[in-house]
Structure formats: C-alpha cells, structure tokens
Amino acid sequence: xxxxxxxxxxxxxLAALANPTRREVLDLLLEGPRSASDIAAxxxxxxxxxxxxxxxxxxxxxxxxxxxxxxRRYSINADPLxxxxxxxxxxxxxxxxxxxxLGAVLDSxxxxxx
Amino acid sequence: MTAAExxxxxxxxxxxxxxxxxxxxxxxxxxxxxxxxMPNDFQAVEGHRFTFTATRDVNFSGIIACEVLxxxxxxxxxxxxxxxxxxxxxxxxxxxxxRAEGRGTxxxxxHSGFDPDDPGQQLARRIMSGGWRSRVLRRLGDLxxxxxxxxxxxxxxxx
Numbered sequence: 001x002x003x004x005x006x007x008x009x010x011x012x013x014l015a016a017l018a019n020p021t022r023r024e025v026l027d028l029l030l031e032g033p034r035s036a037s038d039i040a041a042x043x044x045x046x047x048x049x050x051x052x053x054x055x056x057x058x059x060x061x062x063x064x065x066x067x068x069x070x071x072r073r074y075s076i077n078a079d080p081l082x083x084x085x086x087x088x089x090x091x092x093x094x095x096x097x098x099x100x101x102l103g104a105v106l107d108s109x110x111x112x113x114x
Numbered sequence: 115m116t117a118a119e120x121x122x123x124x125x126x127x128x129x130x131x132x133x134x135x136x137x138x139x140x141x142x143x144x145x146x147x148x149x150x151x152m153p154n155d156f157q158a159v160e161g162h163r164f165t166f167t168a169t170r171d172v173n174f175s176g177i178i179a180c181e182v183l184x185x186x187x188x189x190x191x192x193x194x195x196x197x198x199x200x201x202x203x204x205x206x207x208x209x210x211x212x213r214a215e216g217r218g219t220x221x222x223x224x225h226s227g228f229d230p231d232d233p234g235q236q237l238a239r240r241i242m243s244g245g246w247r248s249r250v251l252r253r254l255g256d257l258x259x260x261x262x263x264x265x266x267x268x269x270x271x272x273x
Contacts, residue, residue, distance in 0.1 A: 091124050091225055091228075092124045092126065095124060095126045095223055095225060096126055098150060098151055099126060099128045099221065099223065100128075101149075101150040101151075102128075102130070102137075102140055102150040102151075102221075103128070103130055104150070105140050105146055105149045105150045106130050106132045106136060106137060106140055107132075109132075109136060109139070109140065109146070
C-alpha cells in the first residue's frame, strides 16, 4: 500500500519550530513584543543569522512585524499555534467542544434534582 | 490542558453551575448523552457493552465500541473507548470524574491510552522535547485568555 503525502497548513509551522534558536525566540516573545535588536542581543550569534530566523518565523505566520519609526517590533501570532495544538491533539479539541455542548444540555434540563 | 509531557493522555476539565446529580444524569441518560456527545445505546450498568455512532469529524470509523468499566454515582464513570474499525489502533479509556465545587460541579475528563508510537506523536515529541510543548501551550492558553476576541478565545481552556 502506498501513502500519498499531503501538504498540511501546519507543515511550515513545524519546520519553523524544528530549530532550538527559533523556539527560544518564540519563548522570549511569549513574554511580550520585542524589537529585532532586543531579540538579537539575547543570542550569541551574528545579527544576520538572527534576522534569518526571524524571517522564517515570520513566513510561517508565527510572528507579526510592526514598524515603529525605524524600529521593527515582533510579536507572536497565536493562530498557527492553535492550529498546531488541534493537529497534535484532535481529541483535545473534540472533548473541549463536547464539554461545552454538555453545558448547554445541563442548562436546558428540567429542574428536578436541585 | 494536556498534562506536562504525557502525550498519551488528554485531560480537560470544566466547571458547570449545576449539581453533581444533574451532571451525572446528563452523563448517564442515553438520550441526554446523545445530545451532547453522540447517539448511543449506553446503560448505566458495569460491564455493559455499547456503541457511540459518530456524527462529526474525528479521525475514526464513525463507530466507537465501548464498555462500562466503572460506574459510581455521582462521582465516576469510566468507559473503554475503541474504534470499531479494526484498522484503527485506538484503544483507549475515558474517565469522567465529578467533584462538587461551590454551587456547582467540576467535571474532569481524562482520555488515556493514545499510542506513544504513533508517527504524529513521535514527531511532536521530537520537536517539542524538553518541556517546550507544555510550556508553550500553557502560555498560549494565558495568551488566548487575554485576547479581547478572536476565533480561538471562545474555547480557551479552563485550567
């Protein structure tokens, strides 16, 4: 039996995450937005290398960039991580949705036990 | 949220402003269970075998074969949860624990027995080793809670 690989939206996110430096960058940005130079200062590597990592993160959709005068500020964009979480654990989403539905059923049940 | 590095178990909990007796009834009355989970032929009897018929899109055949493993009103319901399609190796257990809390009930759901050798799980472990997954997901949860709006914020987890 052959299997056909299908490109998924999470592929780029997974590729972006498959690097320790980029994960550290995300870790840093989970605390709040930072400028490019601020981020670069945290890493013991050449500025162009840091820029390259930032570019990959941006292209994966994980980072948003805003220009503030001559500074660029980066912040984390959670949407791809939400997709990733759902991809990693479809059942987690399934149960969350169902337990929300249970809440609606409980609200509509007749009051005969309270 | 999923426990730290244990990718074989899903844990979700939710608070309901209703008595444990009422939550228990919604869990163990087939018609009510059918309203929020799936159509079924459940019976509140230990050892009873039954099926859920899926109506939505999770990766399985559509029929889940179950058995009531433990039933203790109004505290705990534990059932086996297996895809009726033999090609899908999912063979798991779902436990519902109810705890009275204030004027309501906290429901703790634990779905365990996911295959740690599943390729998706292995990939996830490789990428997200060293606590990264749980750390990020935890902060992601905080982040989503703090967001004013957005598609994900409405189902941000209660933790």
